[in-house]
Amino acid sequence: MFYAALFTDYMKNYVKTKLTYRADFWVEVLSDLLFQGINLLFITVVFLHTPVLGGWTQAEVLFIYGYFMVPYGIFSCFFNLWGFSERYIVKGELDRVLTRPAHNLAQLILENMDPPALAGSIVGLVIMGSAWHSAGMEFVWYDPFVFVLLTLGSVLIYGGIYLIFTAISFYIDAPTGILPLIWNLQNYGRYPVTIYNRLLTALLTWVLPFAFVGFYPAAYFLDKTNWGAMALLTPAVGAGFAGAGLLFWNYGIRRYRGAGS
């Protein structure tokens, strides 16, 4: 209940700031969509040169991409901690957060919420819908429920991975340049892992499980017989990574000593 009240208050605050910087809100929505548009353009250009990609058609690859956009948008809305080490550790804002009663991570998430990112999720749903139609996929009554479950799992995986990499700043005294690099890798989770070699597939499945935020869960709807079992692991992997991330974070924050100035 306490957190629900906090959420509402932060949301009110967010709306107020955005009403001050109105143009910025739209630039943000636009830049998010442009980013997604560029990736879609990539897929379109690729299929100008080949009819299938690792055995998957254009509609199927687009469906995977549409799915990927949904958890990605939710994740970007609630996990906007890119400048964490710079802002909270180097400049010392974490001290302020730590003196308050709510859990530090909850505060950080609420402070940095980025609702325009959800526009991407909506576009993702539209792309999934149209690809569903053009790929001629069948629809079962429980598909929407499975979809919600898988999306939740994917969001948790994202959150877990980025939590771990953000928490590294507690252990290493340097602004981490690793995050943006990892961020490039996530892009490869939205292509069928069937095109990669075994090592890369294993890496994207078990080490940095970005395949679970795009390909595997999407493949559940595309080809249940071959990929269904793998796809249903998504929530479990999500719970595992989110739990590990939280532990790593909580342990790290106890080591935090403040920047000193």
Add this chain to the structure above:
Amino acid sequence: MTGAYLELIRMRFLMMLAYRVNYYSGILIYVLNIGAQYFLWKAIYQDNGTLAGLDMTQMTTYVAVSWMARAFYFNNLDREIAGEIKDGSVAIQFIRPYQYLLVKVMQGMGEGIFRLLLFSIPGMIAACLIFPVKLPANPGTWLIFLLMLGMAFLINSQINILTGLFAFFVENNEGMMRMKRVAVDLFSGLIIPVTFFPGWAETLLRLLPFQAITYLPGAVFTGKVTGGSVGGVLGVQLFWFLALLIPIYAMWRRARYRLFVQGG
């Protein structure tokens, strides 16, 4: 005066050296990126010999060299400039006896040289060992490529400076900086070589400065552009370097009258 600017390069280089742990992991992740991109292209090529004027070996080389070139030319000058404008410290820079924008470029250069030595070169060696990359045999090609890489750095920095300076005119240019980042990656040919685009898009991209950052140096390195055409692509880079100086100069002049410090 030149000495002072050179000192800036050295200082930034040493500063980067202090954070080197990041860069060891960086090499690994860049190689992984090249790997993922390599397999993606391999799936696209399947049994096609040549696509859009590049065969698979050239494509592999192109991917490897483009990512490693990016490791060198990439910098966050836009973010640094926007930050200094927003917190007001840029006001101090106006009264100091040096060219603020030149200082930024020099700092970017120091960072770039660091990344080239500790990042691009070891990364390229690793990529050559793992993937079928074919390096050019002609030393002249290497020399021209290095020259083009330098130009790519300058043009990318100019685009970053332009984006950063927008902070003078809009209260928050975060979205614009993000947009610029993806635009540079795609339009420069890092993600797809310019020739893969459909005709109309290729024509459009050739009219923009971005191709001078990744595509043109990559095309020379892979041997797609040879002989007399090399002079032409160098000319394109030089043209954009000079052309971009104009908006930067104009913005910088106007900025002096627009300075409006938020808070602080």
